[in-house]
Amino acid sequence: MGSVYRARDLHFPNVVKLVAVKEMVNLAPDPQLRKTVVENFEREANILATLTHPSIPSIFDYFSGEDRSYLVLEYINGKDLEAVIRDTEGFLSPAQVIAWGIELCDVVSFLHNHKPDKIIFRDMKPSNVMIDNRGHVMLVDFGIAKQFQTGQKGTMIGTEGYSPPEQYRGEATHLADIYALGATLHHLLTKRDPRLEPPFSFDERPITGINQDISSEVEAVVSRALEYEPKDRFPTIDDMKEALMAAARQTGLLSRMPSSAAPTIQTDGIKPLWKFKCEDEIRGTPALFDNTVFIGCYDNNLYAINAADGEFKWKYPTDGGVVSRPAIADGNVFFGSEDQRLHVISARAGTIAWSHYAEGPVRSSPRIAEGHVFIGSDDGCLHAVNSTTGRSVWTFSAAAPIRSTPFVAHDFIYVGSENGEFYCVDFKGSVKWQFRAKRGITSSPLVTEHAVYFSSLDGHLYSLDPKSGWVLWKFRLGKGSISSPVILDDLIFTGAADGYIYAIDLKTSKEAWRFRTEHQVTGSPIIYRDALYCASFDSHLYCLDAKTGQLRWKFATEGPITGSPLVYDDIVYIGSTDHQIYALLA
Amino acid sequence: MFDFLKKLFSKEPEDTLLADAPETIPLSPEQVEDIVANQAMQYELQHLVAASGQSVGKQRELNEDSLMSISTTIAGNAGNTPFGLYIVADGMGGHQYGEIASNTAIRTFGGHIMRKFHPYLFTLPTVPLDESLQDLMLEGVSQAQEAIQRDAPGSGTTLTAALVLGEQVSIAHVGDSRAYAVYPDGRFDLITRDHSLVGRLEELGQITAEEAETHPQKNVLYRALGQGEILEPDIFTVSFPKKGTLLICSDGLWGVLSKETMHQAISDADTLERACQNLVNAANAAGGPDNITVILAKMIG
Numbered sequence: 060m061g062s063v064y065r066a067r068d069l070h071f072p073n074v075v076k077l078v079a080v081k082e083m084v085n086l087a088p089d090p091q092l093r094k095t096v097v098e099n100f101e102r103e104a105n106i107l108a109t110l111t112h113p114s115i116p117s118i119f120d121y122f123s124g125e126d127r128s129y130l131v132l133e134y135i136n137g138k139d140l141e142a143v144i145r146d147t148e149g150f151l152s153p154a155q156v157i158a159w160g161i162e163l164c165d166v167v168s169f170l171h172n173h174k175p176d177k178i179i180f181r182d183m184k185p186s187n188v189m190i191d192n193r194g195h196v197m198l199v200d201f202g203i204a205k206q207f208q209t210g211q212k213g214t215m216i217g218t219e220g221y222s223p224p225e226q227y228r229g230e231a232t233h234l235a236d237i238y239a240l241g242a243t244l245h246h247l248l249t250k251r252d253p254r255l256e257p258p259f260s261f262d263e264r265p266i267t268g269i270n271q272d273i274s275s276e277v278e279a280v281v282s283r284a285l286e287y288e289p290k291d292r293f294p295t296i297d298d299m300k301e302a303l304m305a306a307a308r309q310t311g312l313l314s315r316m317p318s319s320a321a322p323t324i325q326t327d328g329i330k331p332l333w334k335f336k337c338e339d340e341i342r343g344t345p346a347l348f349d350n351t352v353f354i355g356c357y358d359n360n361l362y363a364i365n366a367a368d369g370e371f372k373w374k375y376p377t378d379g380g381v382v383s384r385p386a387i388a389d390g391n392v393f394f395g396s397e398d399q400r401l402h403v404i405s406a407r408a409g410t411i412a413w414s415h416y417a418e419g420p421v422r423s424s425p426r427i428a429e430g431h432v433f434i435g436s437d438d439g440c441l442h443a444v445n446s447t448t449g450r451s452v453w454t455f456s457a458a459a460p461i462r463s464t465p466f467v468a469h470d471f472i473y474v475g476s477e478n479g480e481f482y483c484v485d486f487k488g489s490v491k492w493q494f495r496a497k498r499g500i501t502s503s504p505l506v507t508e509h510a511v512y513f514s515s516l517d518g519h520l521y522s523l524d525p526k527s528g529w530v531l532w533k534f535r536l537g538k539g540s541i542s543s544p545v546i547l548d549d550l551i552f553t554g555a556a557d558g559y560i561y562a563i564d565l566k567t568s569k570e571a572w573r574f575r576t577e578h579q580v581t582g583s584p585i586i587y588r589d590a591l592y593c594a595s596f597d598s599h600l601y602c603l604d605a606k607t608g609q610l611r612w613k614f615a616t617e618g619p620i621t622g623s624p625l626v627y628d629d630i631v632y633i634g635s636t637d638h639q640i641y642a643l644l645a
Numbered sequence: 646m647f648d649f650l651k652k653l654f655s656k657e658p659e660d661t662l663l664a665d666a667p668e669t670i671p672l673s674p675e676q677v678e679d680i681v682a683n684q685a686m687q688y689e690l691q692h693l694v695a696a697s698g699q700s701v702g703k704q705r706e707l708n709e710d711s712l713m714s715i716s717t718t719i720a721g722n723a724g725n726t727p728f729g730l731y732i733v734a735d736g737m738g739g740h741q742y743g744e745i746a747s748n749t750a751i752r753t754f755g756g757h758i759m760r761k762f763h764p765y766l767f768t769l770p771t772v773p774l775d776e777s778l779q780d781l782m783l784e785g786v787s788q789a790q791e792a793i794q795r796d797a798p799g800s801g802t803t804l805t806a807a808l809v810l811g812e813q814v815s816i817a818h819v820g821d822s823r824a825y826a827v828y829p830d831g832r833f834d835l836i837t838r839d840h841s842l843v844g845r846l847e848e849l850g851q852i853t854a855e856e857a858e859t860h861p862q863k864n865v866l867y868r869a870l871g872q873g874e875i876l877e878p879d880i881f882t883v884s885f886p887k888k889g890t891l892l893i894c895s896d897g898l899w900g901v902l903s904k905e906t907m908h909q910a911i912s913d914a915d916t917l918e919r920a921c922q923n924l925v926n927a928a929n930a931a932g933g934p935d936n937i938t939v940i941l942a943k944m945i946g
Contacts, residue, residue, distance in 0.1 A: 224846075224851070227842060227862060227865070252875070254873070254874075254875055254877070255875065255877035256877075257838075257840075257845055257848075257867070258842070258845050258867050259845065259849060287849065287851070508884070509813070509882075509883075509884050510813075510882075521777075522777075522882070524810065524811050524812075524813050526726070526811045526812065527726050527810070527811050529774070529778060529810055529811070529813075530774065530775075530776070530777035530778060530780075531777060531778050531779065531813060531815065531882045532777045532778070532779035532780070532882065533777045533779075533780070566881040566882060566883060567879070567880065567881040568779055568880075568881075
């Protein structure tokens with residue numbers, strides 16, 4: 060509702076004294092009302108001029124013209140918090156936000172304790188807080204400007220996003236300022252703009268679910284400030300400041316000490332039920348059948364291990380590393396190898412049934428459906444092979460290696476390729492539709508009744524119409540991804556090379572939460588009951604609450620993990636590049 | 646042919662029809678056959694049909710609602726992907742130029758979508774659009790927002806738009822117009838979420854549904870096109886209601902009629918056009934306090 064000018068005070072001709080001049084346009088329709096607006100403005104300017112506080116800019120002058128009024132005040136060299144939020148990559152430093160929060164409590168307390176009448180700020184929000192060039196806060200826009208806003212009649216109110224529920228009843232007490240400060244801190248800590256969310260929905264976006272660097276103590280302070288009922292909030296701003304300082308002290312934030320007291324999460328306490336050591340790295344994902352775990356290894360073998368006790372059963376040698384996840388059908392194990400073959404061996408004895416030759420390494424995993432096995436190869440082909448006889452039925456030529464695992468649904472085969480083409484192919488091997496991502500699609504698609512989901516090295520998670528290939532939505536990940544998505548209820552999960560595990564709402568493509576691991580997430584998340592299991596290149600297997608992304612436990616292996624876990628009957632199996640496969644209690 | 650259908654379908658409908666209507670003259674076997682034949686009609690071509698209705702209502706002098714309804718069928722050997730665009734916008738009373746805002750909204754938004762789709766409808770699509778449907782709709786909303794702020798500053802409007810492509814519906818929604826999925830079995834599912842203060846208070850359990858009905862701030866929106874510096878529309882994709890009907894309407898309809906009445910008005914009609922007029926008539930019969938706009942779309946085949 061007006062502009063702010065940077066101006067020079069010509070009373071001081073020999074020096075450059077900068078001031079800020081705030082212009083407010085008087086939109087009141089009739090002259091009498093316009094006069095009242097100007098009178099109110101001048102009365103409030105007078106009050107403001109008497110306030111002396113380091114976080115309140117000094118007022119030098121005011122005047123009114125034809126249809127405008129002006130306020131001349133101290134020029135602040137800095138930028139407002141909205142700009143700070145916008146210009147900061149990643150989250151703001153929690154210590155910095157808390158320090159600002161405490162300064163804001165100070166200045167609001169000064170206003171609330173003003174005599175003879177307390178002053179309600181009424182409009183706390185990031186754009187009204189400037190950070191000067193010394194890093195201190197300045198409250199810039201007092202409710203004074205509100206006089207100039209036209210009366211909002213009819214069916215619309217401009218919600219501030221930061222204002223408390225009672226504003227709709229026309230109440231403005233000091234408890235409203237506490238709510239708005241809580242909302243401002245919430246925005247600063249989460250970078251989620253409340254103006255883009257339904258009103259009063261902060262409790263649906265718990266801070267620690269979004270930014271894991273924030274302690275639960277700090278979160279509790281912000282939550283109390285944001286209570287729906289004014290009486291449930293801090294009774295005074297000084298109480299809020301106390302609580303904020305106590306929370307900051309507890310986590311060592313105030314002294315800027317690194318928070319060595321990491322959250323009390325189990326990391327060492329977990330003992331695997333068993334582990335089994337191969338002779339080289341395990342980069343793939345296990346499969347389970349008939350109480351046996353099957354897993355490929357870069358020592359060229361496929362291992363069969365007793366799922367109950369980790370006892371070695373047999374191994375089957377190929378002539379190349381095995382990253383392909385085995386599939387099991389009709390008592391046979393199907394898997395690809397870098398020796399350019401699809402191997403099919405008996406699950407019981409590990410003896411060869413048949414094999415199919417491709418013309419390049421087979422890093423894709425087999426998908427068995429409708430009596431056929433579908434598998435991609437680095438030779439750029441999708442191979443369709445009769446799953447009983449091993450007879451090649453057709454090959455579909457893509458322009459680049461296929462490492463993605465095909466998905467079969469709606470009588471079509473869906474698969475991605477390394478040059479970014481995504482194909483929907485019918486059972487005769489002809490293309491129904493294709494789609495091009497900007498970079499490779501190693502991720503294996505997941506197809507539901509509604510959509511085809513996969514991620515790409517171009518840094519997006521895609522949702523495509525299964526019938527036509529139209530992009531329904533795409534979600535931007537921090538970096539490229541080869542992780543394959545999974546779904547639980549309304550959420551879809553995937554990992555990415557930026558080290559995050561993401562949870563995204565299926566319908567709206569909005570992020571529900573993200574969890575940070577210490578390195579790339581190349582494996583795929585797995586859902587078991589209400590938990591999400593996902594491994595990271597940081598060598599940990601994580602167990603998270605799927606709804607909230609809260610860490611339940613993590614388990615450290617001795618090397619980076621590139622594959623995905625398998626969960627069956629309350630036991631998680633995971634292979635690691637430390638050559639071992641582990642069995643853990645889910 | 647009739648004999649065959651009769652064999653297939655006659656048993657159950659005949660029983661229920663007769664049992665349900667004891668006070669009317671029993672239908673003749675020929676009539677029953679006719680009805681049954683109609684009900685069993687199979688459409689081989691999958692396509693979208695739509696109808697709409699609008700009325701200024703009984704108490705307003707100005708119609709501030711706007712609607713747009715576009716259904717296309719392009720079918721042939723190259724396949725057939727039904728495409729439809731249905732928009733309802735309710736310009737806000739009390740603001741200047743509410744009717745301009747709603748009109749600008751549907752034309753700007755609809756124009757954006759149609760310009761994007763034009764080449765794909767009239768040349769054979771080989772590679773789908775680069776932008777996602779949701780991005781496209783978001784862009785349309787921002788353009789409409791800019792256009793309203795430029796051409797009718799200070800005014801506002803709701804916008805509920807459904808883009809149907811194949812069996813998916815992508816919805817862009819701001820304000821308190823509504824989209825419903827209506828099923829023949831009686832389900833009447835609200836797909837959108839009102840951006841209204843009372844709606845929010847009700848969600849939070851602060852007031853009851855009855856209190857919401859009579860709340861003095863019933864018309865207060867917390868999001869509207871043309872208002873506010875930033876606007877976050879709800880954008881999402883759902884499946885087109887199978888065997889059902891997509892209903893989009895302004896609050897001049899849903900604010901006046903119960904779900905049951907609306908469902909009845911739709912299922913009583915033998916065509917979509919008739920159903921739309923039934924709905925409008927029912928709202929006017931209930932007082933018609935506000936402008937009424939309704940669109941019904943159905944997937945045939």
